[in-house]
Amino acid sequence: INAEYMGIVGQIKDVEVLKNELRLCAKGLNGDERNFHCWGYRRWITQQLHGIGQHDNEAEMTYNLGKIEQNFSNYSAWHNRSLVLSIVENPDYQSEMELVTQALYTDHADQTGWIYSFWLLQQMKEKGANALRDVCEDILKESPNSKWPLYGLALSYEQSNDTKELAIQTWKKLQEVDTMHSNYYDWRASKLKE
Numbered sequence: 001i002n003a004e005y006m007g008i009v010g011q012i013k014d015v016e017v018l019k020n021e022l023r024l025c026a027k028g029l030n031g032d033e034r035n036f037h038c039w040g041y042r043r044w045i046t047q048q049l050h051g052i053g054q055h056d057n058e059a060e061m062t063y064n065l066g067k068i069e070q071n072f073s074n075y076s077a078w079h080n081r082s083l084v085l086s087i088v089e090n091p092d093y094q095s096e097m098e099l100v101t102q103a104l105y106t107d108h109a110d111q112t113g114w115i116y117s118f119w120l121l122q123q124m125k126e127k128g129a130n131a132l133r134d135v136c137e138d139i140l141k142e143s144p145n146s147k148w149p150l151y152g153l154a155l156s157y158e159q160s161n162d163t164k165e166l167a168i169q170t171w172k173k174l175q176e177v178d179t180m181h182s183n184y185y186d187w188r189a190s191k192l193k194e
Helices: 003-012 015-031 036-051 057-070 075-085 093-106 111-124 126-142 147-158 161-177 179-193
Strands: none
Touching (some): 003 015, 036 075, 057 075, 057 093, 075 093, 093 111, 111 126, 111 147, 126 147, 147 161, 161 179
16 A cells, blocks of 8 residues: 555545445455554554544454454554554553463463563553563463563563662573573663663
8 A cells, every 4th residue: 555545545535435445454454464564554544434433442442352362473463452552541451461461371482462561561650560570470480581571570670669679680680591682681781770
């Protein structure tokens, strides 16, 4: 989809044309669920429909949930979900944390759910830190050298001044577990010492 085509569709402002474009996006995402071009166009179409009162964020959240349930590893669906939540009034971040927790337990080595949980942590602050910390600690009981739970644990510790030293220790452990990114973890730990 190019800008010229979007300009034409955007000028039409015909509900049926826009809804047909939304159906085409759904068809495209059924064929390639991670196609970020199609996700971007879908977001644009939903904004056009929303602007004329023909699409609401709840419908988009439901669509996103369906795509996530099809494949917890669909980063594009999680990303789109974060963008929709960013414009929803009074988003239920606690329910979102519960949803992503399922993905984290399903495959704790898959970064997709972790990245979304880190975004939620930024939104929820201390409350999110406690929820994420519990999940990470639980997973680490079974897999003590697992990168993403350690990363999440370090981020959750950073949310409170009382646990900054634990964050530093966790970043140091990550230097041993994930040597390829050792310098980054060292930098994260050094920032907490300042």
